Amino acid sequence: MITETKLKPISVIIVEDFKLTRVGLRCALNANEDINVVAEAEDAVEGLKLIERHKPDVILMDLGLPGMNGIEAMVKCKEMNFNSKIIALTSHDRSEEVIASLTSGASAYCLKDIDPNKLADVVRDVNTGVCWIDPVVAQMTLNALPKIDNIGVLPDKSHSNGCVPLTEREFEVLKHLVSGKSNTEIAKELIVSVHTAKAHVCSILQKMCVNDRVQAAVKAVKEGMV
């Protein structure tokens, strides 16, 4: 059963300047038991405040906002470092806007004429980490990806990163490592001895199959495990 029945509902914040659209979104989403719109904002500044206060699971962000636009807002939002997923919502289908959204923190890109039920599905998907892109702009987004030599990509040697998962603690250490902290600083942060920090770093390196912390940091950033 994937029905999220008795779990706590997905909390959502809507940032959208048109009142009518805002009401529409709220109604469409609140019609679902597993989704709960906890707040709404009509501009980015207000939105960011609400996001900071509520730390929602999912943020519906209109791109065409007055004042600070949606993309700037998403950047600031990501800087706050909650784990909120962002759905970019717009009526345009400009290529740069799509790419800019997705590289600025959005996990999904929806056009406003999306079916309300479908939108609820997207909210659920995005909440689990899925990347979802509207049909109208999907192809152009895929075309923007850097081309890689297709042949030889599959040595099928299953290993790379996923094989040995990091423990929670190691993951915590990794985050500090990526932010450029030394072992001593990491130790201080986690309130453990330097020896412990070193031990964690050491096993992180081995599990990630890299030789030093720089490689670990780069790999972590590139693969989005931060």
Added chain:
Amino acid sequence: MITETKLKPISVIIVEDFKLTRVGLRCALNANEDINVVAEAEDAVEGLKLIERHKPDVILMDLGLPGMNGIEAMVKCKEMNFNSKIIALTSHDRSEEVIASLTSGASAYCLKDIDPNKLADVVRDVNTGVCWIDPVVAQMTLNALPKIDNIGVLPDKSHSNGCVPLTEREFEVLKHLVSGKSNTEIAKELIVSVHTAKAHVCSILQKMCVNDRVQAAVKAVKEGMV
């Protein structure tokens, strides 16, 4: 759920070498009234023949096929120019594999441990043109998108590297640094002494306003200067 009322079902072809997985996929999908698995293949060559014959709406393509691999198969498939949507299916989460799939014609990337009901949803989504990417690899895919910060869409990030520009040589060193090389290795690569390499690294750190090479590497990756 969105019940696709009495329209003709979505036709699907499965290309997968493991018989058991194949059966599992077929059962999981055929359990849905609006989805109809019309054919199955256990290798790419056979798969392409079936695809040509049936012109399915959606193709489930395993990447780790014997002989011609799934990515090659997708390229050939796209060359046939039917409008079939492709879902890449694999158990790996290697970054290059994901990108290669999506640039070779796939509209979706699923790991094999996906929930069967979810897979049916993905089939429906993809059939409408959506791009859908598994949570495990979503972030790394988004990170692979080209950064576009010179367009008016994005906030003016002059702080990034604009303060003090790196020289060509330093840039060269930075690239090696990001790839995880030690000063000794960088020196060997550039055919200079270790002292030189260290000197370059030192000025890179100062120009990038960071304290150590890890921070430099992370910043370089995040801001797309590599």
Added chain:
DNA sequence: ATGTCCATTAGACAAGTGGGTAATATTATT
């Protein structure tokens, strides 16, 4: 020619790093 910037080299030094090995406590799992 003079000054400035860059690339190169060098020696020295304090601090940090990564690899060993090994021990103990806590926590799940069986």
Added chain:
DNA sequence: AATAATATTACCCACTTGTCTAATGGACAT
């Protein structure tokens, strides 16, 4: 109750890193 995994600490050792001062030659501009 026994086992396994994880977190924690410690010590030692070779090596790396980042900063410092200092020197040399090339390029480019005023």
